[in-house]
Amino acid sequence: MRAVALPATGDACPCGQHNGKPRALSYVQCCGRFIAAFDTVPAPTAEALMRSRYSAFVLQDAAYLLATWHASTRPAALDFEPVPKWLGLEVRAHQTTGVDAAEVEFVARYRVEGRAVRLHERSRFVREDGRWYYVDGDPR
Structure with missing residues (x-):
């Protein structure tokens, strides 16, 4: 169940993705298409999945987060308490580590x-049947 309203059409995507222009892509152009249509429009890369999962955390979309979490490490449920105020995402690196791994x-x-937190992680993803899944991550 989603606890936060979806961004309005044209609103910047929470992940902050840019397309070579100073303005961020809209939610609909960016992560929204993957989140809204997970069954038919999977994220094409591990980075795109990671960005859409960040946006899903911002929107508190537990269904999308659980659906994109690999079954081998997926929790039974997610709890968003206390509710964080997400401030931004910076992707530092993306690398393929195997045919279906990144x-x-x-x-x-x-x-x-009221406390600022910085989550620095190297996340692992696998692709199965054409879909990327989050497996786990190492904090930095």
């Missing part, structure tokens, strides 16, 4: 209960 290094910033 890693994405990122820094996500957020504030929770």
